[in-house]
């Protein structure tokens with residue numbers, strides 16, 4: 001009885017920790033986005049929002065934004081379909097937020113004789129689960145575009161639908177090569193496989209085994225986040241997009257969904273192509289360098305190393321995605337389709353065939 | 362194919378440029394936090410309420426009415442500025458001046474700054490150089506529109 005209770009408690013703590021990590025990172029990504037774009041454009045960026053006169057480079061700005069958003073009027077236009085209009089942001093938010101359940105943050109943590117998996121749910125089909133949930137998120141956009149009953153939002157929703165059919169196929173196909181190499185859909189075992197060495201010194205990360213798959217996945221994943229090079233549903237310079245009729249917290253949910261998608265894509269890129277929580281040459285008892293040295297470490301330090309490595313990799317990809325967002329102009333409607341169907345899908349097929357040939361040799 | 366490859370190279374170069382700006386500016390910001398003085402700064406931002414940009418002499422700022430040596434306004438109420446003003450925000454009421462050299466003086470001279478677009482046409486039109494926009498004052502925002510209606514006293518003072 002107490003055994004099951006502690007199990008439930010552990011799962012509960014894991015869920016809380018993961019969600020707090022996710023939401024805090026989301027909040028601070030808005031800060032990072034402002035600061036990074038400012039640095040790119042030789043500006044300073046938001047550096048006010050002081051608390052008792054302390055304003056450490058605007059670190060309290062996300063909270064000020066959140067408070068502003070909470071107290072804004074929640075406006076529902078009289079001509080909209082009220083129920084769907086309210087439902088849409090929650091659909092978007094929910095399907096992104098739930099994906100964090102399948103992400104492995106680290107290897108197992110041993111406390112006493114209990115082993116804790118640093119992952120909320122170790123699915124057999126973790127990868128498929130994440131992909132499915134991410135694709136379901138688009139329904140929030142389509143529903144919001146449709147239910148707002150406004151031409152601009154409808155255009156945004158339609159564009160969102162058009163974008164989905166252009167990248168979703170490539171997104172799935174680009175990962176098939178990877179699944180062939182690491183024969184598993186369980187994210188934790190994919191990461192464990194990446195701890196092995198290639199030629200005795202190179203960690204067996206996805207980027208070294210599947211470089212082409214990585215490039216295709218990166219493009220498709222950028223389209224998935226629906227931010228600037230692929231921000232067709234939003235198109236803030238012309239149609240404002242699917243959330244034109246939203247305000248206050250509901251709009252905030254859409255915006256948070258955007259940032260959460262960045263994080264999920266970063267964690268996916270990390271987990272699939274950059275070894276997840278693996279630190280090069282760090283085994284479960286310490287470092288084993290290929291040139292012969294050894295450095296044995298206690299278990300807790302190793303777990304800390306792994307979680308830190310995972311976080312650093314995720315931060316790097318968040319940074320990279322924001323850099324991309326502030327560098328490129330938007331693709332046109334037909335260009336995204338061209339890119340998806342004429343370049344990414346054939347390339348991913350080539351990747352699958354190439355992987356198959358190399359694996360049989 | 363070759364052309365597409367060219368695009369690809371340019372795309373990579375583009376992201377390298379923004380990444381370079383990011384890294385270089387971050388480097389100078391860190392130097393500043395560490396207290397090391399450098400000639401180059403990480404940002405070109407002027408932090409407005411604390412730092413102010415110097416206003417150049419040609420800048421069109423708050424209006425003022427010029428006065429004669431005896432302290433009366435130079436304006437002869439010719440209504441040229443009233444006519445030229447595109448925002449129709451100047452109101453002048455003329456009165457007769459006992460001095461035959463001057464003939465008219467403004468009994469009322471009101472500028473509604475809430476409507477003024479700071480085009481400077483009134484300054485150009487005035488034959489007496491009675492109105493100028495060289496006070497250098499750009500901080501006269503108010504909470505109510507009434508406070509933006511400037512009369513003779515305020516304009517001379």
Ligand code: SF4
Pocket residue numbers: 442445446447448449450451472476477478479480481482483484
């Ligand atoms: S600056 Fe232009 S708008 Fe303002 S009072 Fe003079 S003429 Fe009118």
Ligand code: SF4
Pocket residue numbers: 435436437438439440441442443453483486487488489490491492
């Ligand atoms: S143009 Fe000059 S002189 Fe004529 S009314 Fe205006 S301020 Fe007075």
